[in-house]
Amino acid sequence: MRLIKLKLASFRNLKNLELTPGDKFNVFYGNNGQGKTNLLESIYLLATMKSFKQAKNSELITFGSEFALVKGAVERDRVRREISLLLEKQGKKAKIDDKLATRVDDFFGNLNVVLFTPEEIAMVRGGPELRRRYLDRAVFTCDIGYLTAYHAYVKILKQRNALLKSGEAFGLDTWTEQLAQAAVQVVERRSAWIGEIEKLLQRFYSEISGNDETVQIEYRQHAVDQKNWEKDPRQALLDALKAHEAEERRRCTTVVGPHRDDLHFGLNGRAARHFASQGQQRSYVLALKMAEIEYIARCFEAPPVLLLDDMTSELDRERNENLMEFLKKRQMQVFITTTALDNVALGATDQVSAFRISAGKITN
Ligand SMILES: Nc1ncnc2c1ncn2[C@@H]1O[C@H](COP(=O)(O)OP(=O)(O)OP(=O)(O)O)[C@@H](O)[C@H]1O
Structure with missing residues (x-):
């Protein structure tokens, strides 16, 4: 290509x-x-x-x-x-x-394309929205259906938020049901991408750093019980949404779902965000990009x-x-x-x- x-x-x-x-x-x-x-x-x-x-x-x-x-x-x-x-x-x-x-x-x-800019180093240190944006674009490159799933989720999220803002007491459950269903699609596709990247990340990190440090990458869902998720993803999201309903009504916004999830970067079992040096953070992002390139090359049988x-x-x-x-x-x-x-x-x-x-x- x-x-x-x-x-x-x-x-x-x-x-x-x-x-x-x-x-x-x-x-x-x-x-x-x-x-x-x-x-x-x-x-x-x-x-x-x-x-x-x-x-x-x-x-x-x-x-x-x-x-x-x-x-x-x-x-x-x-x-x-x-x-x-x-x-x-x-x-x-x-x-x-x-x-x-x-x-x-x-x-x-x-x-x-795979993009690598100085701003992306900030992805390790910065807020979760940078990592989510990166994740969404990266997933979409190899999984074109992801865009449809993501847009469907965002549409429902906006409607649910509008209802929360209006202060209307009825009708939330219908949106909650739809939101949970759409959210599962987004989370599962994001997790699948991370699963593939995880297999490559360690190899490239070791190549760059030349030492035996270990790296981890994980999808972290906000407020969702992971044991429940493994049994029944939709129900786990519904439970989390139910548990936060009072807070959502108070804050007039949806507080559970993929728009609040995060990508966790780990180094030697600890959060790279807090514990990695600048050099280690750079190596991490570099290894992540190499893994992304390799994965795209496999998906399309042609490197990006x-x-x-x-x-x-x-x-x-x-x-x-x-x-x-x-x-x-x-x-x-x-x-x-x-x-x-x-x-x-x-x-x-x-x-x-x-x-x-x-x-x-x-x-x-
Ligand atoms: N819509 C626009 N119309 C005309 N010029 C624009 C527009 N948007 C940005 N520019 C100009 O583009 C230039 C910035 O270009 P660019 O960011 O590509 O620089 P660069 O060569 O990468 O520089 P650096 O090495 O500083 O990153 C600025 O001079 C800016 O005024």
Whole structure:
């Protein structure tokens, strides 16, 4: 799977850009604020239809323009496809080979990406919403049906919250039933992904750290009894919701469900969030990304495209080299941004295509 052409019009400060990337390492270098991250954002958008900065369409369109166009030619299993996204202030239109894509699963899967940004290191230390967001996007890449299950859950959650807000005494039970049913779908799919990642995580962590520390990854459900869950997931959620009903009525919001769950990262049996050093946290996230890449490669029988935004500022030389060694061994296309070319520990390889970016233009 690879991106063989990229064409941008009025996308952030990239007003008119055409790129023919190389098959392996594509390094975009230049000063701050020139458009390197914007370029990665456009590729991410083409793959996921979402901005990794949670930006709205209006922020993605060049100031003063009415629309933006992100177009790519992708190749998977020797089949070439043109995929494009037209961004208008009111919405997006996705096309595949010039035909409007009407179904989600037609569009997704043509280009799989794994993103690695400095902000993701904060995922270990930060609040649960960062980890949930990461988890949702990662699960969706390998399980397209997850998006439907997740949207169904969110829709019911919103309706249940509206009822709680209205102060209406009746009708909650019906929403609670539906919520529990939809929640089981979300939790089971998230847990299945974690189960697969867990098998790979230790191997990569040991490779990076070179020691015998152990790593754990676990799905942690908020307020749900795990013994009950193992016997009957739906009933366990119903029981937890019932037990919190008074609190929910008081706070006018649903307090139990996957929107409150968390992903637990453990190191030597303790919470990495509290006990891991910065270096260990970096190694953890790096190993997690490697595991994610490996898992996607297995699911699709083709590795994803990797987007590495300014990682040289976060990873020290040794981790940087470890990551590059891991990538060199795989037939995968990589897009890297950095302020200076020699920050990227690629060593001697002829697989690098370097592009200098200045004021939204490729200048070499
Ligand atoms: N909608 C927009 N229209 C025009 N320019 C925009 C828009 N959104 C952001 N920009 C510009 O894009 C630039 C930021 O680009 P980007 O984040 O890609 O920088 P970068 O090269 O990755 O820099 P750094 O090395 O600091 O991360 C800023 O100059 C900003 O003003």
